[in-house]
Amino acid sequence: MSQISKPVVHIDVRNIGGINEASVTLPEGVSILTGRNATNRTSFLQALMAGLGSRQSSLKGDAQNGEVTLEFDNETYTRTLEREGNSVTFSGDPYLDDPELADLFAFLLEGNEARQAVARGDDLREIIMRPIDTDSIDAEIRQCKNERDELESQIEELDSLERDLSDLEANRREKVEELKAAKERRETIREELDELDTGIEESRTRKQELEEAFQRVRDARSDLADLEFDLETERSTLSELKAEREELQETVETKEEPDETPDRLAGRIDELRRRKRSLDDDINELGSVIGFNEDMIEDSEIDIDEERHSSTPTDSLTGSDQTVCWTCGSNVETDQIEATLDRLRELRSEKLDERTEIREEIEELTDKQSSIQQARREIEHAKQQLDSVETEIESTESRIADLEDQVESKREEIKELEAEAEAVDVDAYDETLELHREANEIELRIERLEDDIDELDTEIDEREAAIERREELKAEREELAEQLTELRTRVDRIKENAVKQFNDHMETVLDILEYENLDRIWIERHETEVREGRRKVTQTQFSLHIVRSSPDGTAYEDTVDHLSESEREVTGLVFALAGYLVHDVYEVIPFILLDSLEAIDSDRIARIIDYFQTHANYLVTALLPEDAAALPDDYAYIEAID
Template identity: 65%
Template sequence: MSSEQVSHQQTRVKVRNIGGIDETTVTLPPGVSVLAGRNASNRTSFLQALMGGLGSTQTTLKGDAEEGSVTLELGGETYTRTLKRSGDTVVFGGDPYLEDPEIADSFAFLLEDNEARRAVARGDDLREIIMRPIDTDQIEAEIEACEQERDELESKIQELDRLEQELPQLEAEKKETKEELETARDKLETKQAELDAVDTGVEESRSRKQDLEDAFDRVRDARSELDDLEFDLETERSTIEQLEAERDELEASLEELEEVTESTDRLEGRISELRERKRSLDDTINELGSVINFNQEMLNGEGIDLETDTDPTDALLENDETVCWTCGSEVETTQIEDTLQRLRDLRSDKLDERNRIRSEIDELSEQKESIRERKSERQQTERRLETVESDIESSRERVAELEQRIEDQEQRVSELEAEAESIELEDHDEVLELHREINGIELRIDRLESELDEINEEIADKESAIEQRDELTAEREAVTEQLTELRTRVNRIEQDAIENFNEHMETVLDILEYDNLDRIWIEQRETEVREGRKKVMRSRFDLHIVRSTADGTVYEDTIDHLSESEREVTGLVFALAGYLVHDVAEKVPFIILDSLEAIDSDRISHVVDYLSEHADFLVAALLPEDAAALSEEYTYIENID
């Protein structure tokens, strides 16, 4: 729920077994609530409980309790935080207001150990604190994904641009083909008219004329089939060329790939022997460790159970001899120490041997994997070469078959043409020539119509694809904007943080009126740092402090010379900058304050007033004398229990 929804509703906090609190219920109205009281009055415990209900794990379970809880009624909803002791740890559960409290812990829950406050006091790198909630790795991953998407869109758009550039050529080919088709059709119509004009005058001639036309129809069909066979032959020959080129590449690759004669059996056997030796060493090393530890404890007196008030260690130190716990005889302690040292040396030698064996196992495993990969690569190449050679042979057989069929079809075309020519008819030569011309024109028209259909289909496909360009261009622009936003997000957050800090720091200093403290501001600068083996440029926030003397001399000071009050105020303003730049108010409507004793009462009043302008709820724990300086309009809570 956003703070806008809860800003006018009070918050009810029920606490049980948290910090020093047994059980209490406190109602917090919107605005400023002041927990006024002396130290050890459970004010901080209540603040921690409130933080727990909001999602923080910076909450402690009461020392004598096994479990505790916080119930938070806020904005018409109920949130819970449970704490349960489990051995030496405390397990958190429930359903708190925030799923992830990190950003609130950093910039809204401003207790004494708050990281933002302490970073200023210690002079730490303030940029690291501000940027901590930002997952820069995730941003880099998003940038990479956006770049890939943008490049893919750019590639598609360029392809569409190329298609558009091809359209004029296709349109020209379409126009030329249509013109050729019209010319062929006109020529066909002319020849058919000439054929019709040849009138034999007798019924028998008309019958023979029809026979001639039928014969030439058979010639045309046979020629069409011959064209198809010739096309298949050309395709098959092209396939053979491609396969032969691939075969040459594969044969060259095989020449480069050495034939692997090594066997992995020997390596596997050696690796097994080494692993067995390593297991034996592991057992020996563990046993030596146990023996060394036991004897060291006995030598230190930790394992000796004597019915005496004398410290066993002191007894050993006072006497140079002791009873050996293994053989029962009296020996000098130095002998035992020498034996222990020899055991340690032996264990060290075993450790070195185990490390050598590990290295040898890794090396042999790499050799085995290399042999396996080289064998696999050669086998795959050989199998592919066999497949290619088989395909070449099949294609050659297909070529031979097509060549034979073409030869047979050419013979059939010749026979059909001879059959047509044998039909006797008046004006025989003229009619025969006209039929030959018409037959050729009809075949040409069929080819031109097929070409025109293919061109029209190609134009339609390209135009359909090009219609998507505007949509792809819009997508590319959106991705480019997102990419720009991602690339500038980190820098923008840095700039916003600096501007917020500098602006609010200037205002707060004017309000608090510190003597001779003129200005505190953050400057961003680039610095070279080492990451792994390379050096990279990284941004850093430098805190500058300007003071002036009574005679008006202005000079720059350091954080070390700030008073405790000045450091605390600077830390609070820095936390406020983080609160604003990360929009924390949209996630949690609270600012929680504690440990302000280093600041004088009047300035505490001004600080609380200023911070309260930025949160729906501000809860502060103050000493009674500090609380007295605040506005009477605020809510004061003096009894937590």
């Protein structure tokens, strides 16, 4: 049976850290870089980080450029480092375009921020939440709220339509009854007129003249009814327009024009973002410098000790504690180098704090800018509507005046036509005239009732059709509410998951490592009020708790400061692993890199590596030979890197 080969990673390195040239092949699983200090193990890890996308790598001290080539999964990735004055620029096509997640939670060298945050007692919440794009989440929340509010308005309008629907149906029933009664009365009048016509002997000419006069009156009254209806409609429209004008005027008068301008805020936000990008570059640059110098100190320690042991008795009497500076080539006190490194670490910490403050200010200004823009849009929309309503009021008043003139003219015309009809042999036809007049009014009333019923039928049908869509709108509203809840709780879920991941893994790791009097290390998540500028806001904090047992078995709470170096290193590693899992870093990059585990004894190192390897396809770590001896033989071992 043929054996299936596992995927491997091939790395070519030139002039990175302390490496001149090296080619290394890493199989899937665990790879151990073994050797004493000054064997370029850390330099190789930094070269691998550079090929994967990190900027936390350094050039060889005497080189102007260096490069890393990474062949992995049938793809080739490259990274080039160029020295420009006192800085190093990065170019090429690395595995990751944005290395932030990997720098925080996958590249776990000594200077890793997640590890150092635990060691220094820094804000663990800030480390876990840094990769989250809260600006994007806030924008989604605002969009969802606007869509939900729009749906709420539509649903409320449909609810109002449903409440009015019963009134419309009742009104229709009344109109139908009135129409029925009017038609019955019309039939009665016709029968009475037929009886009168039978009993009256008159010439056909006089009868035709009378009917024509009645018809002219009936037509005029029909025209008057139409005009009066149009006039009432226009008056109702005018009343509604004036009410709308009052509401709009109140809106314009009550809403205050924002003092700040969005453009000015946009300029400030752009300025802060440029400052943040500058800080990012400074922090990465400082990280590279600090890492390089820490590696050089680590690699030079054995040589310094050997020089001391091999020195003459006369040399030992001088008490000299000097070394050759790898940047300027002169003899300097080792304490001076350590002091410079401390100042660099302090400067990097200050820049990290400044970056956090700038992020918070950007969020605050972005929210303020959005509020100002919304307020301005509302004021401008109200003003535009007000202008439109004013124009419509003027047009409506003009139409009302014209209709009032037409109504008055039509009433005068009707008086004249009635006088003409009454003048046709009034004495003989008083009863006939009165019945014709009533019949005329009944006809007009029937026409109006039929028109009203048709309009009510149309309005009822339209409202019923609109109400049928209400359930669809409610379903959409529920979906938006769920989406809004998901967005609002996404950050909280990440925080909660981070705490759970850390606590679960920490409990498991402590059981595996079997520290004698260390019962538990756990993170508590709680809310606290902090001041941001002039306001107080609620923020989530992560508090790290340590529980120990005294010799008599009594449990007590201890502080991070009292953890041993080994315990502190393990805690930092587990915290970084929690971030690796919470942010699904394994979906972004299948590597975990470990270094600087010397504070942990070899047996525990073996257990930690065994635990960590289950979470990444490739785990690469640098170990001293005596620590590597405790690990299984089936791991891959790389013993020498030039």
